[in-house]
Amino acid sequence: MNEILAILPATLRTILTALPIAVRENLEEIRLRQNQPLEVRFGQQSSYVTSSGQITSIPAQGWLFSAEEAAKLLNQVSQHSLYALEEELKRGYITVVGGHRIGIAGKVVLDKGEVKGIRDVTSFNIRIAREKKGAARKVMPYLFEDGKLQNTLLISPPQCGKTTLLRDIARTISYGSEWSSSRKVGIVDERSELAGCLQGVPQRDVGPRTDVLDACPKAVGMMMLIRSMSPDVLIVDEVGRAEDGDAVWEAIHAGVAVICSAHGASVKEVAERPMLGKLIRYGAFSRYIVLSRAKGVGTIQAIYDHRMNLVEREKVAWSS
Numbered sequence: 001m002n003e004i005l006a007i008l009p010a011t012l013r014t015i016l017t018a019l020p021i022a023v024r025e026n027l028e029e030i031r032l033r034q035n036q037p038l039e040v041r042f043g044q045q046s047s048y049v050t051s052s053g054q055i056t057s058i059p060a061q062g063w064l065f066s067a068e069e070a071a072k073l074l075n076q077v078s079q080h081s082l083y084a085l086e087e088e089l090k091r092g093y094i095t096v097v098g099g100h101r102i103g104i105a106g107k108v109v110l111d112k113g114e115v116k117g118i119r120d121v122t123s124f125n126i127r128i129a130r131e132k133k134g135a136a137r138k139v140m141p142y143l144f145e146d147g148k149l150q151n152t153l154l155i156s157p158p159q160c161g162k163t164t165l166l167r168d169i170a171r172t173i174s175y176g177s178e179w180s181s182s183r184k185v186g187i188v189d190e191r192s193e194l195a196g197c198l199q200g201v202p203q204r205d206v207g208p209r210t211d212v213l214d215a216c217p218k219a220v221g222m223m224m225l226i227r228s229m230s231p232d233v234l235i236v237d238e239v240g241r242a243e244d245g246d247a248v249w250e251a252i253h254a255g256v257a258v259i260c261s262a263h264g265a266s267v268k269e270v271a272e273r274p275m276l277g278k279l280i281r282y283g284a285f286s287r288y289i290v291l292s293r294a295k296g297v298g299t300i301q302a303i304y305d306h307r308m309n310l311v312e313r314e315k316v317a318w319s320s
Helices: 010-017 067-077 082-091 162-175 218-229 242-253 267-271 274-281
Strands: 027-033 039-042 045-049 093-095 101-111 114-127 152-156 185-189 210-214 233-236 257-263 287-292 299-305 310-315
Touching: 010 067, 027 067, 067 114, 082 093, 082 114, 152 162, 152 267, 152 274, 162 185, 162 210, 162 233, 162 257, 162 287, 185 218, 210 218, 218 233, 218 242, 242 257, 242 274, 267 274
Parallel strands: 152 257, 152 287, 185 210, 185 233, 233 257
Antiparallel strands: 027 039, 027 114, 039 045, 093 101, 101 114, 287 299, 299 310
16 A cells, blocks of 8 residues: 555545554555545445545535545646646556556547547546466466466456456466466556556566566557567456457467466357357367455455366455
8 A cells, every 4th residue: 555655645544544553554546636535445335535534425425526635636646747648548547656546537638530639527436456376376286288388368347356366377377286387477567457568567476487578559569579589478457459369369279378368247248248258169278267256355256177167166266
């Protein structure tokens, strides 16, 4: 939390510091909307926060986030230079020290139909990045077959821990483990979430043999890494576009293993999407890992092999 508190205006910092310890230690999101009460998400619930740092379910009792506080927060996050964050503002989020991500919303500025930036920022979603070293232990045995790393699709609804799991898979493969010797890992981190880079330097431990392309489109980045860094495995978050699918095929046929993720609640659901459905039908993946929050963030709901045979079901969540 110290990394987050350091960039907040004094009033907001005081309120969050006063939160109950159990809430503070499990914070996932801090949501701020102009002229609306401060909201926090922790564990599996959301609540408003009073001016004294107490939790309440009544919106009228929550501390109101004013236009003045919104301006202060944006200035502190940008270090009083919005111009320096122009590219990040186009993407709708800002990555800060520690790999934490601040999503923003407001008036979108268009140029010839493309997003040029966001001004009059009125909403902030501070997503707290947490490392869970060891989160991958429960899935690592299923990622290898006869010593060969399997192409894997991680399927998860939002906020079920897929990015945390992908990050720890990258770290484990990079360091080496009881399942495999150390391998070269390439991460294409389009949203700056996996490695949480700041000025190109990962703020999260993704391993000593890991190369990261930060804020780079996935399809372009995968090809760049294959040509320039000769990775043994590529790891990317949230594939979905047609060009992402083409890049996955290219990587697989170049002898590079691919571990990636997609939003969804089941294999059947993601298979209904055009690009992912094509990859699944043609056997791009040998493993499918489905996450949920059934037993807390990171519940491994099911693991399937390339024939869609159930390999494992309902392993305990790493957050429990």
